[in-house]
Amino acid sequence: MRVSLNLSALRKTKWYEYVVRFIFGGTITVLAGVIAKQYGPTLGGLFLAFPAIFPAGATLVEKHERERKRKAGIRQTKRGRQAAALDAYGAALGAAGLLCFGLVVWQLMPAHNLVLVLATGTTAWTIVSILLWRVRKSPWWF
Amino acid sequence: MTELLFRFLIGGMAVSFFSALGDVLKPKSFAGLFGAAPSVGLATLALTASSDGRTYASMEARSMVAGAGAFLLYACLSSRLMMQFEWSAAKAGITALIVWFAISLSLWLALLR
Numbered sequence: 001m002r003v004s005l006n007l008s009a010l011r012k013t014k015w016y017e018y019v020v021r022f023i024f025g026g027t028i029t030v031l032a033g034v035i036a037k038q039y040g041p042t043l044g045g046l047f048l049a050f051p052a053i054f055p056a057g058a059t060l061v062e063k064h065e066r067e068r069k070r071k072a073g074i075r076q077t078k079r080g081r082q083a084a085a086l087d088a089y090g091a092a093l094g095a096a097g098l099l100c101f102g103l104v105v106w107q108l109m110p111a112h113n114l115v116l117v118l119a120t121g122t123t124a125w126t127i128v129s130i131l132l133w134r135v136r137k138s139p140w141w142f
Numbered sequence: 143m144t145e146l147l148f149r150f151l152i153g154g155m156a157v158s159f160f161s162a163l164g165d166v167l168k169p170k171s172f173a174g175l176f177g178a179a180p181s182v183g184l185a186t187l188a189l190t191a192s193s194d195g196r197t198y199a200s201m202e203a204r205s206m207v208a209g210a211g212a213f214l215l216y217a218c219l220s221s222r223l224m225m226q227f228e229w230s231a232a233k234a235g236i237t238a239l240i241v242w243f244a245i246s247l248s249l250w251l252a253l254l255r
Binding site: 028032052090 | 145169
């Protein structure tokens, strides 16, 4: 299956949906910082992988897919929920990449340049996530 | 207060950026990868390393590994609840958060505390 880019999809997202994502993202970043300050970095660090934006994102995917089908004249459809489930499946693979991001940053952070460490961690996330996605999509996967 | 506001802005921008990437990419399973992008991690670790030092940020990253493991199981469960039990995305995504809290806090108590 080919990966493609559809920039017009940005127009389907309403302004308040962007605002909700921004607020969720900002709030969890503040919360992670406050928890780390109050209870220490080992507890605060857990929240760097908190799925804060996921429920809102999956709900949007479901809603957009249902609207698309309704415009095509199909009222009763499971397609919205299936699209959200596929989104969740992708997020699981992304979470495996996130685990590698954490490992790389944990190991490299104390002794290396900050920008380099974060760039290496992000590269690890990208490679692992895409690789897992490709392996799962390959015809050799059982 | 200024630091919190700064964190809020940086975190909001990072999450919005990765979410927008997920919006424009197809197929859905590939776009879903960006639902678990290291957006909050990047924003927080950059700010923390600058303000509290790299050793402190490294400890946060170690705990992030446990949180990410919990996220993996959380996302698998959410997907299953939607496909097999026909739950809506909101119901599955919010209910499964209990699993994320249970797993990540158990790992913290057992290994990280």
